[in-house]
Amino acid sequence: xxxxxxxxxxxxxxxxxxxxxxxxxxxxxxxxxxxxxxxxxxxxxxxxxxxxxxxxxxxxxxxxxxxxxxxxxxxxxxxxxxxxxxxxxxxxxxxxxxxxxxxxxxxxxxxxxxxxxxxxxxxxxxxxxxxxxxxx
Amino acid sequence: xxxxxxxxxxxxxxxxxxxxxxxxxxxxxxxxxxxxxxxxxxxxxxxxxxxxxxxxxxxxxxxxxxxxxxxxxxxxxxxxxxxxxxxxxxxxxxxxxxxxxxxxxxxxxx
Numbered sequence: 001x002x003x004x005x006x007x008x009x010x011x012x013x014x015x016x017x018x019x020x021x022x023x024x025x026x027x028x029x030x031x032x033x034x035x036x037x038x039x040x041x042x043x044x045x046x047x048x049x050x051x052x053x054x055x056x057x058x059x060x061x062x063x064x065x066x067x068x069x070x071x072x073x074x075x076x077x078x079x080x081x082x083x084x085x086x087x088x089x090x091x092x093x094x095x096x097x098x099x100x101x102x103x104x105x106x107x108x109x110x111x112x113x114x115x116x117x118x119x120x121x122x123x124x125x126x127x128x129x130x131x132x133x134x135x136x
Numbered sequence: 137x138x139x140x141x142x143x144x145x146x147x148x149x150x151x152x153x154x155x156x157x158x159x160x161x162x163x164x165x166x167x168x169x170x171x172x173x174x175x176x177x178x179x180x181x182x183x184x185x186x187x188x189x190x191x192x193x194x195x196x197x198x199x200x201x202x203x204x205x206x207x208x209x210x211x212x213x214x215x216x217x218x219x220x221x222x223x224x225x226x227x228x229x230x231x232x233x234x235x236x237x238x239x240x241x242x243x244x245x246x
Binding site: 061 | 186188
């Protein structure tokens, strides 16, 4: 793992905390402990186009239904966190999954959206739910 | 058959939102305290992810019918049973004992 990626992840985590991400606010309350260096390699960076996987596994999923199969742009890396889909079954969730804030055009999410064309929704999505997509 | 889980309602029409103030019942504060104590990093008897999973697996009817802290209470008890922290039999006997005991001073009877 190149040092640059590690450093970038650390910076992303701090940004996530300031923005009230998963490490902010409720972290101490719910006993989320640090995971050390055991994290998947970061696959995307800000500006990359991604598509959310079209998958519907029954169980605890943090990827909202309405964004599955939709394409968006990586806005930032929030850090890496134990996979909540595993934590939900009292397993370690390690290696930690990089978490990104992904920006979607509202009109891409809802074809009948009547608001401004520039309106967007940002959703925090774990890396294993994202596939790369070539820019048009 | 819809692929959308019942709780995953983001983006659906929500109707008119009517904000209102409300106070918390003593039992609701206790459920909140239980959650904080069980999930505290020194104990880790429950994770918020487990709480959410157990709330999400409520049937659509129960999910709609139960109040916020009723869902928490359900999920806390299920997590403790799943982890083997308590048994279903212990829970059942304790519920009977509390019912027989009646409300404590300051408690409203439900």
